[in-house]
Amino acid sequence: MTVKRFVKKKPLSNSLEDFLITRIDYDSKLKQIVSFSVLQVCFKQGKAFEITRFDTAHGFLHFHKFFQKKEQKNEKIPGEISYESFNECKEKILKNW
Numbered sequence: 001m002t003v004k005r006f007v008k009k010k011p012l013s014n015s016l017e018d019f020l021i022t023r024i025d026y027d028s029k030l031k032q033i034v035s036f037s038v039l040q041v042c043f044k045q046g047k048a049f050e051i052t053r054f055d056t057a058h059g060f061l062h063f064h065k066f067f068q069k070k071e072q073k074n075e076k077i078p079g080e081i082s083y084e085s086f087n088e089c090k091e092k093i094l095k096n097w
Helices: 083-096
Strands: 003-011 018-027 032-044 047-055 062-065 074-076
Touching: 018 083, 032 083, 047 083
Parallel strands: none
Antiparallel strands: 003 018, 018 032, 032 047, 047 062, 062 074
16 A cells, blocks of 8 residues: 655635644555545644544544534544545535634
């Protein structure tokens, strides 16, 4: 397996405190995404705070809501590990968070 990692950081506002960070792990032999994450991070007073994150860390797609209580903050959601799911997750954060 030959996996390449691609990471991109984009500001979500003019204040440079709110960022969208994306990561894709791509297997060039299989020609497919093997994992990804899309997260919103806010920087306040020199500290980074994750707000929301979609990821496939456990082999399935799930959504973290770091602003909620522990028992409510992780949610398994329908979707596969694919470029289409990655784009959907990115769009959800851009529209809603």
